[in-house]
Structures are given as structure tokens and as C-alpha cells.
Amino acid sequence: MDDLIERLRLLEKESKLLDLNDVERKATFSNFEKIASEFLNELEDGNTYSNAKSYASIFEIKEESENLVDISGTIYSEVMQKGINAASGGHLGYIPGGGLYTSAIGDYLAAVSNAFSGMYYASPGAVEMEYACLNWLKELFDFPKNAIGNLTSGGSIANLIGLTAARDFHKVLDQPVGKSVVYMSKHTHHCVHKALRIIGLANVTVREIELDENNRIKPDHLKELIEKDIEINLSPFLVIASAGTTDTGAMDPLDEVADVAKHYKLWYHIDAAYGGFFKLVETKKALFEGIGKADSLVIDPHKGLFLPYGIGAVLVKNREAVLKSHHYLANYMQDATDNEFPLNPADVSPELTKHFRALRMWLPMKIHGTLPFVAALEEKLLLTEYFRREIVKLGFSIGPEPDLSVTYFWYPKNDSQNEFNQNLLKAFHESGEVFLSSTKLEEKFVIRMAILSFRTHRSTIDKAIEMIKSGLRLRSAHS
Numbered sequence: 477m478d479d480l481i482e483r484l485r486l487l488e489k490e491s492k493l494l495d496l497n498d499v500e501r502k503a504t505f506s507n508f509e510k511i512a513s514e515f516l517n518e519l520e521d522g523n524t525y526s527n528a529k530s531y532a533s534i535f536e537i538k539e540e541s542e543n544l545v546d547i548s549g550t551i552y553s554e555v556m557q558k559g560i561n562a563a564s565g566g567h568l569g570y571i572p573g574g575g576l577y578t579s580a581i582g583d584y585l586a587a588v589s590n591a592f593s594g595m596y597y598a599s600p601g602a603v604e605m606e607y608a609c610l611n612w613l614k615e616l617f618d619f620p621k622n623a624i625g626n627l628t629s630g631g632s633i634a635n636l637i638g639l640t641a642a643r644d645f646h647k648v649l650d651q652p653v654g655k656s657v658v659y660m661s662k663h664t665h666h667c668v669h670k671a672l673r674i675i676g677l678a679n680v681t682v683r684e685i686e687l688d689e690n691n692r693i694k695p696d697h698l699k700e701l702i703e704k705d706i707e708i709n710l711s712p713f714l715v716i717a718s719a720g721t722t723d724t725g726a727m728d729p730l731d732e733v734a735d736v737a738k739h740y741k742l743w744y745h746i747d748a749a750y751g752g753f754f755k756l757v758e759t760k761k762a763l764f765e766g767i768g769k770a771d772s773l774v775i776d777p778h779k780g781l782f783l784p785y786g787i788g789a790v791l792v793k794n795r796e797a798v799l800k801s802h803h804y805l806a807n808y809m810q811d812a813t814d815n816e817f818p819l820n821p822a823d824v825s826p827e828l829t830k831h832f833r834a835l836r837m838w839l840p841m842k843i844h845g846t847l848p849f850v851a852a853l854e855e856k857l858l859l860t861e862y863f864r865r866e867i868v869k870l871g872f873s874i875g876p877e878p879d880l881s882v883t884y885f886w887y888p889k890n891d892s893q894n895e896f897n898q899n900l901l902k903a904f905h906e907s908g909e910v911f912l913s914s915t916k917l918e919e920k921f922v923i924r925m926a927i928l929s930f931r932t933h934r935s936t937i938d939k940a941i942e943m944i945k946s947g948l949r950l951r952s953a954h955s
């Protein structure tokens with residue numbers, strides 16, 4: 477046999493190890509499904525936080541294959557048991573994530589099929605599924621049918637796309653960047669500042685709009701700032717409001733801010749990454765009045781739709797503004813474009829090859845329908861109310877009535893109040909039964925509770941209250 481053929485025979489034999497047969501697939505799946513089930517079955521009673529460290533050496537990749545049971549053991553003990561358990565209902569810090577099992581099945585099928593969802597030509601089904609998800613979002617947020625959108629990896633990239641469109645629509649790069657002005661609050665998510673830097677607007681002029689006693693931006697102050705900037709010959713171009721800030725969950729007055737932005741012909745961007753899906757709840761609808769007036773909108777299904785991390789969404793009304801930065805015709809892709817095709821997701825985002833992420837959103841929506849999502853969101857709002865009722869009974873002070881499901885509290889002290897509350901949070905983290913985080917409002921250290929996991933129920937809040945009670949006893953004994 478000639479050498480080439482012999483070498484190919486050997487290589488084929490070796491490389492076929494990558495392509496499992498039916499029996500091997502079932503055995504492999506069952507091995508890993510076992511730890512998935514164990515992990516899920518323990519969620520309710522297990523702790524939410526462990527500060528144990530992990531080291532890269534544990535995950536070292538070797539030339540030889542390793543035993544499946546050992547591999548799943550590593551994942552279980554080194555990943556699933558350390559840090560914040562973000563699949564647990566006890567994750568009540570930052571903005572909790574989700575982890576719907578039906579979405580995980582979607583990811584599994586997306587990876588198995590490996591559908592190329594960046595171009596219509598490559599997978600019309602995957603692309604139309606993405607557009608069906610985006611159409612549902614357009615309808616929910618009062619956006620016109622012809623708005624364009626994209627399913628991104630998360631809120632940060634979604635914000636980046638929206639802000640790039642604002643920059644291009646107002647031709648900000650055609651003049652010295654410092655002349656252009658952006659208006660936002662100090663509670664605007666930091667990914668917006670990052671995005672501005674990434675898109676060449678690090679030196680843009682940023683004006684901070686004052687907040688009212690509920691941490692919402694004051695439209696009158698916004699107006700005042702714009703007027704002053706026009707007077708000194710600057711170029712206001714962008715107003716950013718939040719539908720649910722990360723710090724306190726505040727809903728900016730979207731409709732009033734829209735009126736100001738429209739009056740001065742500025743681009744209106746709303747970051748609804750955290751709060752957006754609360755629009756599904758009847759009692760909160762009024763807070764979302766005016767959301768459809770935004771030029772660009774960010775929503776995060778891996779927050780309010782309880783999907784596993786890795787999916788955000790952006791909607792933009794002005795098509796040309798988005799295409800200016802993202803549309804590209806490469807010679808080698810000449811057969812993949814046709815005027816008959818719908819817009820390619822690759823023309824709306826920095827990504828070409830992308831995870832087929834529509835399936836992780838579409839599948840749970842199809843399997844469950846929307847009603848359980850609405851119920852879970854309303855439950856989170858009422859749990860927030862319940863928590864606030866219970867926490868004051870322990871002598872804590874609480875922030876103003878929250879717009880959504882983030883609330884904050886602190887133990888009042890005549891002196892060293894910040895230090896006492898910091899130590900209290902440390903005690904909660906040492907316990908790890910549930911996970912809480914903190915923020916600073918002016919100079920005050922406050923503890924935050926953010927309720928957004930679909931697995932958080934009344935029993936979780938009762939567990940949190942018990943943990944807080946024990947932490948308070950412990951810290952009071954020390955001080």
C-alpha cells in the first residue's frame with residue numbers, strides 16, 4: 477500500500493475517535509446527565525455560595541483521553557460546587573441568572589446540529605427562528621415590525637450595538653469626539669461606559685443627570701443640561717435611560733425622558749437588560765409607558781426570561797445606522813448573499829459565526845408558553861414586598877419602595893454603620909446559604925437583595941431571613 481494511503485488509514489482511525497457511535501453517545505450522555513441531575517436535585521437544599529478557590533492545574537488538558545467518571549467528578553466538584561451557584565434560587569445578589577432546563581436542551585440541540593445562524597443561506601431555519609424571537613420582543617416592547625434586532629451573547633454586546641448605531645446615525649466620528657454629549661445617570665450600567673470606550677468614544681462628553689429620591693433620573697435636569705450644552709456650542713446626541721438599574725432596580729421615567737430626547741432630536745437608548753421582562757406583568761405595565769419611543773433598546777433574556785447565561789437582545793429602529801458598522805461583503809461569501817434573503821444576523825452584529833442561540837430562547841417559550849414566565853415574574857415582585865415586610869421586623873432600615881425586584885437594606889448604627897454592614901455581609905457570605913451582594917449609595921454601604929431567579933420562592937426568602945438573623949446575632953456579639 478502506498479505511504480499516503482496507509483497514513484490516511486491510520487489518521488482516519490484515530491480521528492474517528494472524535495465521532496461517537498450510537499452506543500458511545502448514549503453512554504457519554506448518561507454519564508454527564510447523572511451529574512446534571514444530581515446538581516439539579518440538590519439545588520433546593522444546598523448552599524448558594526462557597527468561597528473555595530479553584531486552580532487551572534485541576535483543568536489541565538492532556539494528550540491522552542481520560543475517564544468519563546473522573547471528568548464529570550472534576551466538573552461537579554470544581555465548578556458546580558464553588559463560587560456563586562447561579563442556577564440556585566438562593567442567588568439573590570447582583571442580577572441573578574436563570575438556567576431553565578428546557579433552554580439547556582435547546583443548547584444541546586444547537587450544538588449537535590451546529591446550525592450556522594449568522595447567515596440566512598446557511599440555515600434559513602435558525603435565522604427565521606431568531607427573527608421570530610425578535611418579533612415577539614418587538615411586539616412586547618411596542619417596536620415597529622420593521623425594526624431590526626439581534627440575539628447577542630448578553631446585555632453588554634447588545635448595548636454596544638445600540639450605541640454604535642447612535643454614534644453612526646449622528647456621525648459623531650466626523651467631528652472632534654469631545655464636542656458630542658451623552659446624557660445618562662450615575663446608575664447607568666458600567667457596560668455602557670465600556671462600550672463607549674470600545675467604539676472610539678472614550679473622550680465623549682458625559683453629563684450625569686440628577687436622580688430623584690427613588691434613584692430615577694429627573695427629566696427636567698436632563699433638559700437643563702441639554703440647553704446649557706447647546707448654548708456653549710456642544711453637540712448633544714444621545715440620551716440613555718434604564719428600565720431597571722442594577723444598583724437599585726429603579727425605572728427611569730421612560731416616557732418623559734423620551735419627550736425630552738425627541739424634542740432635541742437626540743438618539744434615545746434604553747437599557748432594559750434587567751427590568752425589561754417585567755413589562756409582561758400587568759401591575760408594572762404603566763412603568764414601561766414610552767419604551768417603544770426608544771431608538772434602540774436592550775433586553776436580556778438571560779436575566780428576566782430565566783435562560784442560562786449567554787443571550788441578550790437589541791432592537792434598533794434605524795436600519796442604516798446599524799448596517800453602517802456591521803454590514804460587510806466579503807468576496808469569499810459571494811454565494812451566501814441574495815437580495816431575496818432576509819437580512820443576515822451577521823450584518824447586524826460584530827459576530828459572523830455565532831452560537832445558534834435562538835433555540836435556547838425559542839424552545840422554552842414553545843414548551844412552556846408565556847404564562848408561567850409572567851407568573852414567575854409577578855412572584856418575584858411579590859417576594860420583594862414580602863422580604864421588605866420581614867426584614868424591617870429584624871430592625872433593619874430599607875430603601876424606598878422599589879419599582880421592581882431589587883431592594884436594599886442596612887442595619888442602622890450610630891457609629892461605624894458601614895463597617896458593621898460590611899461585616900454583616902461577610903458573615904452572610906461565610907454562611908453561603910443564600911447569596912446577597914452590596915452597593916454604595918453616596919457614601920452609604922447597603923446590602924442588596926435582587927430577586928430574579930425562577931427558582932426563588934417564599935421558602936428561599938424565609939431561608940434568607942433566617943441567615944440574616946443568625947448573621948446579625950453573630951456580628952452583634954462581636955461589636
Ligand SMILES: Cc1ncc(COP(=O)(O)O)c(C=O)c1O
Nearest residue numbers: 571630631632665667722749750
Ligand atoms: C442594567 C444592565 N445592563 C447591562 C448589563 C450587562 O449585561 P451582560 O452582563 O448580560 O453583558 C447588566 C448586567 O447585569 C445590567 O444589569
